[in-house]
Amino acid sequence: MTPDHEDLIRKRQRDRAKVTAWLLGAFVILMFLIAIAKIRAGMA
Amino acid sequence: MSTAAPPLPADWRDFLALTKPGVMRLVVFTGLAGMLAAGPIDPVIGFTAILCIALGAGAAGALNQWYEADLDAMMRRTAGRPLPAGRMDRPAALQFGVGVGVFSVILMGLAVNLLAAAILAVSILFYVFVYTIWLKRRTPQNIVIGGAAGAFPPLIGWAAATGRVDLLPVLLFLLVFLWTPPHFWALALFVRTDYANAGVPMLPVVAGERTTRTQIGLYTIPMAIVAVAPWPLGLTGAVYGLVALAATAVFGWMAARVALRAPVEGDAMRPEKKLFAFSILYLFLLFGAVAVDRWLPL
Numbered sequence: 530m531t532p533d534h535e536d537l538i539r540k541r542q543r544d545r546a547k548v549t550a551w552l553l554g555a556f557v558i559l560m561f562l563i564a565i566a567k568i569r570a571g572m573a
Numbered sequence: 574m575s576t577a578a579p580p581l582p583a584d585w586r587d588f589l590a591l592t593k594p595g596v597m598r599l600v601v602f603t604g605l606a607g608m609l610a611a612g613p614i615d616p617v618i619g620f621t622a623i624l625c626i627a628l629g630a631g632a633a634g635a636l637n638q639w640y641e642a643d644l645d646a647m648m649r650r651t652a653g654r655p656l657p658a659g660r661m662d663r664p665a666a667l668q669f670g671v672g673v674g675v676f677s678v679i680l681m682g683l684a685v686n687l688l689a690a691a692i693l694a695v696s697i698l699f700y701v702f703v704y705t706i707w708l709k710r711r712t713p714q715n716i717v718i719g720g721a722a723g724a725f726p727p728l729i730g731w732a733a734a735t736g737r738v739d740l741l742p743v744l745l746f747l748l749v750f751l752w753t754p755p756h757f758w759a760l761a762l763f764v765r766t767d768y769a770n771a772g773v774p775m776l777p778v779v780a781g782e783r784t785t786r787t788q789i790g791l792y793t794i795p796m797a798i799v800a801v802a803p804w805p806l807g808l809t810g811a812v813y814g815l816v817a818l819a820a821t822a823v824f825g826w827m828a829a830r831v832a833l834r835a836p837v838e839g840d841a842m843r844p845e846k847k848l849f850a851f852s853i854l855y856l857f858l859l860f861g862a863v864a865v866d867r868w869l870p871l
Contacts (some may be wrong), residue, residue, distance in 0.1 A: 534581075539651045548585045563684045566617040568860065 582664065587655035588669055591638055592631030599856060600630040603749060607727030607742055610867045611734035618685055622733035625681035626726050629693045632674030633700040633722070639666040640705050643650035647771040650764060681733075689733040693732075696725035710772070713779040720753030721746075727860070741808040747861065751796035752856060755789045755828055759849040762786075762831075763842040782836075789848075790830045790832030797821045802805050802860060808852055809866045816862035824848075 604626040640661035695865035704719030802828035804814030
């Protein structure tokens with residue numbers, strides 16, 4: 530394995546980790562908003 | 574001692590490509606239109622429903638590409654996809670497709686309602702098992718029956734907003750179902766060589782061009798009736814009715830041209846390409862109109 534190849538693998542892993550982190554963050558916010566919406570609907 | 578280089582992990586953009594974003598646009602739009610036509614819904618719940626429809630469609634697309642990697646490699650139009658191009662391994666595509674599909678159904682069930690989740694699950698399973706695995710390689714009727722998979726989103730959108738299924742979303746389902754054959758057969762007429770090379774029994778490959786043209790004309794008739802029907806049935810107002818009448822007249826004229834034409838050797842297939850392009854715009858127009866009609870009734 531050449532250093533270039535290793536760098537590319539690390540870059541791909543970093544990029545995928547970043548996208549996963551963003552998606553998880555968005556999911557947490559979405560679940561929070563869904564919970565609020567459900568509570569509001571229950572009170573209406 | 575030298576060791577073989579480990580395979581490159583797939584780029585995240587390739588996972589995105591696996592979901593067929595182009596197809597997803599139309600799926601999301603028809604789902605959104607079905608939901609808006611149904612009436613008011615909490616914006617967060619509505620957003621979640623559309624997200625689940627998009628994820629479900631993406632999962633179905635990924636599983637379709639996982640199963641059809643060999644076919645895709647044989648067709649110019651699809652050879653550049655992540656699996657046939659060798660940018661991703663098949664287990665990764667399978668895990669991604671199953672994971673996203675299961676997630677979309679569970680989220681729909683928990684956040685929206687069980688009926689919408691059930692229809693979403695049926696649509697994913699129908700696309701993967703009935704269309705992709707069972708029909709596509711076996712019969713020229715593949716896209717006729719398989720078209721039902723793409724027709725579910727307005728039904729899901731409506732069910733998400735109301736918790737039930739009524740006549741209008743059923744007509745919207747039938748509209749997409751009957752629209753699919755002329756849409757895909759127009760495409761199949763000008764990419765016939767690709768399908769023939771891959772051994773996919775599309776109608777022009779199996780039954781010939783003449784039969785395909787006749788079938789395009791024949792399917793357009795019930796499609797036109799279903800497209801216009803919501804207005805006289807009192808399910809929509811004049812906004813939808815007039816858009817449906819005008820757009821269906823144009824669709825019918827283009828389909829008739831394709832149906833009655835006999836192309837010569839080396840033909841550029843322009844009417845077929847125009848019908849294919851307009852058929853996409855047609856669905857956007859009708860579904861846009863059905864949503865606008867609900868909020869701006871005349």
